[in-house]
Amino acid sequence: MATVVKMEASDSNRATRMTGGDALVAGLHRWGVDTVFGVPGVQLDEFFDGLSRGGGDIRLYHTRHEQGAAYMALGYAMVTGKPGVCAVVPGPGVLNAGAALSTAYACNARVLCLTSTVQSALIDRRYGALHEINDQTGLLRNLSKWSARATCASEIPALLDEAFCQLMSGRPQPVSLEVPPDILAQTAMIAYPDALPWLANPILDPEQIARAAALCADAKNPMIVVGSGALEAREEIRALAELLQAPVVSRHMGRGTLRADDDYALPAAAALPHWAEVDLAIGIGTRLTQLREWGMDDALKVLRIDLDQAEITRIAPPTLGICADAAEATAALNAELASRNVQRAPRVEEFRAIKQAFRDEVERDIQPQVGYLDVIREAMADDDIFVDEMTQVGYAARYALPIYEPRTYVCSSYQGTLGYGYATALGAQVGAGKRRVISVNGDGGFMYTMPELASAVLHKIPLIAIVFADGNFGNVRRIQANKYAGRVIASHLHNPDFVELARNFGAVGIRAEGAEGLRAALEEAKAADGPVLIEVPMNLETTASPWKHVHGRKVR
Structure with missing residues (x-):
């Protein structure tokens, strides 16, 4: 494990009086963080105020929900390989971010979750303080590679350095740091060492x-x-x-x-x-x-x-x-x-020969998904980014969409997180810069983080999102029908008009029929200078099951 460099006596000569919130901001600058995703709240006021006064070139993307902030940090981290930072309030805010942290853990993604607690004197007292939950530290410990809590402002430099050491050495996985609101407001003489800590990895034998x-x-x-x-x-x-x-x-x-x-x-x-x-x-x-x-x-x-x-x-x-x-x-x-x-x-x-035979098989058997994926791939440059979802086209993409560059295919790994895709793709687009990101969604999963359309418009994030709408939790319905002699329950969906929904948020909304319609829609979307939502109607009854090639089977 990496260890934090100890503070030398000479560092006290460079110490500056600052708040705990300012110390966090200074540490983010120290580690080259240029982007933070978050939702403000009373327990984080001092941190957000620190960003306002001393954030400099740190871009702040505030979202409509903590899960959106954490998923955006995930997408940013997966595309860039750099730490994606989210800031969420304690209690319900941490719980809202939990699915994204569990997905980051599964995806080996460098996500730093900054959060707070109740006032230090009330921790573990169970008085019913605002946003109090039992053992929040234990919750974060089980969603993170490393987690810690600051008990005074002067601890923040060492703890934040250690957080980044954990992110940048060994296996990449999320880390979390709690700073109680009174510690964020506390002032102290604070200095970071001149040198960054040594990032230790195993030495080859x-x-x-x-x-x-x-x-x-x-x-x-x-x-x-x-x-x-x-x-x-x-x-x-x-x-x-x-x-x-x-x-x-x-x-x-x-x-x-x-x-x-x-x-x-x-x-x-x-x-x-x-x-x-x-x-x-x-x-x-x-x-x-x-x-x-x-x-x-x-x-x-x-x-x-x-x-x-x-x-x-x-x-x-x-x-x-x-x-x-x-x-x-x-x-x-x-x-x-x-x-x-x-x-x-x-x-x-x-x-x-093996690859061509497989391609011929899926092109023949997995339709219309492969046809849609071919159109999407044609619209992408080699280094453009594809973000999947737990949907029929997303499942087929796992084996039928060619990927040409590292960090250009984003998925939820073994977590299989329904609804992660749209918000994650927004963070991926922020990290991708001028490269384009295409997000595929089902109508079920898209609605999980649909309100982040507002964030996309507010922050002018030019994501192209496609919603394949079949009016069902398609995979659930298919499993039920096959397993229970055609009986289905709780899998049918009522949807809005997604094109009008996008337009009402201020985004570009397009409806596309079939693969050729999607091709034309993608050309229009690429010319837009803001977020785009493309709705593609699908019929689950005429959509091939993609599952033959998703899971393995024992052959030895």
């Missing part, structure tokens, strides 16, 4: 790299599986794939590690039938859930490279586990393999 190279050299049919921990290691993993003539497989979080059109890149669903013949699985920055879902046996050897030691052994002890940064460890492995002159017969044509 050359003996482990040599053992890994021996495993790779002996393998006849290796497969590389990547997750979000591999996104910054594209060149190294591409070189490893070529050395070993191994496919690089990604399911959700690792998409974009290799370009989808790279000869060595395979969607997980396309790779599944070939898992039974793999003799070495190389998991890089991934939970490697294939071991659980696709199966494993004594003939399969496993090499894991991950920053989280606990993850390496979570499903099953690997043949060899290396706790290290993905790019650093893979580069060292490549150098060791090159020194051993490992050479393999080319398999590129084999991989191309």
